[in-house]
Amino acid sequence: xxxxxxxxxxxxxxxxxxxxxxxxxxxxxxxxxxxxxxxxxxxxxxxxxxxxxxxxxxxxxxxxxxxxxxxxxxxxxxxxxxxxxxxxxxxxxxxxxxxxxxxxxxxxxxxxxxxxxxxxxxxxxxxxxxxxxxxxxxxxxxxxxxxxxxxxxxxxxxxxxxxxxxxxxxxxxxxxxxxxxxxxxxxxxxxxxxxxxxxxxxxxxxxxxxxxxxxxxxxxxxxxxxxxxxxxxxxxxxxxxxxxxxxxxxxxxxxx
Amino acid sequence: xxxxxxxxxxxxxxxxxxxxxxxxxxxxxxxxxxxxxxxxxxxxxxxxxxxxxxxxxxxxxxxxxxxxxxxxxxxxxxxxxxxxxxxxxxxxxxxxxxxxxxxxxxxxxxxxxxxxxxxxxxxxxxxxxxxxxxxxxxxxxxxxxxxxxxxxxxxxxxxxxxxxxxxxxxxxxxxxxxxxxxxxxxxxxxxx
Numbered sequence: 001x002x003x004x005x006x007x008x009x010x011x012x013x014x015x016x017x018x019x020x021x022x023x024x025x026x027x028x029x030x031x032x033x034x035x036x037x038x039x040x041x042x043x044x045x046x047x048x049x050x051x052x053x054x055x056x057x058x059x060x061x062x063x064x065x066x067x068x069x070x071x072x073x074x075x076x077x078x079x080x081x082x083x084x085x086x087x088x089x090x091x092x093x094x095x096x097x098x099x100x101x102x103x104x105x106x107x108x109x110x111x112x113x114x115x116x117x118x119x120x121x122x123x124x125x126x127x128x129x130x131x132x133x134x135x136x137x138x139x140x141x142x143x144x145x146x147x148x149x150x151x152x153x154x155x156x157x158x159x160x161x162x163x164x165x166x167x168x169x170x171x172x173x174x175x176x177x178x179x180x181x182x183x184x185x186x187x188x189x190x191x192x193x194x195x196x197x198x199x200x201x202x203x204x205x206x207x208x209x210x211x212x213x214x215x216x217x218x219x220x221x222x223x224x225x226x227x228x229x230x231x232x233x234x235x236x237x238x239x240x241x242x243x244x245x246x247x248x249x250x251x252x253x254x255x256x
Numbered sequence: 257x258x259x260x261x262x263x264x265x266x267x268x269x270x271x272x273x274x275x276x277x278x279x280x281x282x283x284x285x286x287x288x289x290x291x292x293x294x295x296x297x298x299x300x301x302x303x304x305x306x307x308x309x310x311x312x313x314x315x316x317x318x319x320x321x322x323x324x325x326x327x328x329x330x331x332x333x334x335x336x337x338x339x340x341x342x343x344x345x346x347x348x349x350x351x352x353x354x355x356x357x358x359x360x361x362x363x364x365x366x367x368x369x370x371x372x373x374x375x376x377x378x379x380x381x382x383x384x385x386x387x388x389x390x391x392x393x394x395x396x397x398x399x400x401x402x403x404x405x406x407x408x409x410x411x412x413x414x415x416x417x418x419x420x421x422x423x424x425x426x427x428x429x430x431x432x433x434x435x436x437x438x439x440x441x442x443x444x445x446x447x448x
Contacts, residue, residue: 009436010436010437010439010440011429011432011433011435011436013436014432014435014436014439015417015432018417020416020417020432045443046436046439046440046443048443048446049439049440049442049443049446050439052389052390052393052442052446053393053397053408053412053439053442054412055390056390056393056394056397057302057397057409057412059390060394061302061305061306064305064311065298065301065302065305065311066311066315068293068294068297068298071297071315071318071319072290072293072294072297074319075289075290075293075319075322075323076286076290078319078323079286079289079290079322079323079326080286082323082326082327082330142316143312143313143316223312226310226312228312229311229312229315230312230316231315
């Protein structure tokens with residue numbers, strides 16, 4: 001400890017500011033500060049530097065931190081799967097669920113699904129899936145893993161699974177007008193699972209499967225160039241893919 | 257393949273909030289982890305980003321951090337100073353991630369100080385608000401030696417010297433000297 005005749009070092013002054021000194025050392029420092037204007041000034045400069053840094057730090061990061069909603073939902077999904085992951089690991093599989101439908105998305109689905117009459121079931125599968133049947137499911141893969149794959153687009157869905165999807169949605173006899181589409185495309189980590197599949201019309205609506213393909217390409221490009229978080233892309237396409245299309249293409253109508 | 261009629265426990269637990277039949281202690285543990293995520297996600301993400309990671313990679317690492325926390329608590333391990341534990345795990349994962357992507361990271365850190373010095377800000381309004389002094393200060397901070405910079409960021413997130421020393425595996429005295437050196441440089445920047 002330097003005091004009285006010698007000035008106090010910066011680390012000691014800082015420890016005094018931070019209450020990191022022992023009681024004895026603090027007493028000595030305070031005694032010196034009572035007498036030494038130079039050390040008091042230096043102490044004040046360090047306090048000012050802390051305040052300057054805190055302001056700059058806050059300003060630097062406040063603009064770049066994305067909302068916590070999507071990562072929080074993803075964490076909850078992953079936590080609920082921990083035992084399942086352990087079981088999957090034993091069979092060398094990393095498959096898991098992630099439920100991606102959010103409150104906002106549900107509202108959109110109500111618009112497309114919930115208010116439609118049950119008797120016209122096929123009419124409600126024109127543009128968007130039933131969130132209760134198809135909330136979306138993903139593999140537990142990170143951005144690097146997803147982007148390392150060649151652009152796999154929508155891989156073929158097994159015929160038996162397609163039949164199951166059509167049956168669940170009540171599409172019978174006219175299934176030729178539909179593609180069993182992935183809600184979250186495999187190109188964004190979507191899983192080949194019934195919770196991630198729905199019958200999407202090729203042509204009966206402007207918001208058809210071809211338009212959704214454009215969105216999937218755009219989102220994958222953004223995820224892989226780092227301008228969009230993978231979890232956010234999965235959430236947006238699962239909760240309201242039409243809204244996502246409008247957002248990322250800056251249009252209210254399909255560009256096709 | 258799972259059918260819709262065979263609802264996986266995760267589906268009801270996440271999608272509807274209805275209990276999946278798992279034990280209440282399990283639910284409490286999950287809730288505890290999520291509560292800590294709510295509290296510490298931003299500070300941890302800031303730390304990871306200040307480490308040189310892009311935000312998306314930081315988010316991915318954070319998921320790993322909190323899954324590790326769940327495992328830690330699930331195994332009945334200590335709950336003492338979980339904040340320090342989380343920062344230490346985040347720090348270690350960031351180091352591991354960086355070693356995998358060393359080339360990109362080196363490129364980013366080399367240009368980072370210069371970017372902070374010359375970038376006017378994301379839009380005209382911000383340009384006005386973001387003073388030249390703050391830009392200079394940010395450039396100085398990003399040009400600090402890594403250990404000094406990490407010390408500073410950890411302290412800014414509210415960690416005590418002892419916690420910082422544990423995370424960075426340095427002595428208490430080294431933390432104090434590092435912080436004083438960094439703040440000294442910042443003070444000199446402010447004088448200009």
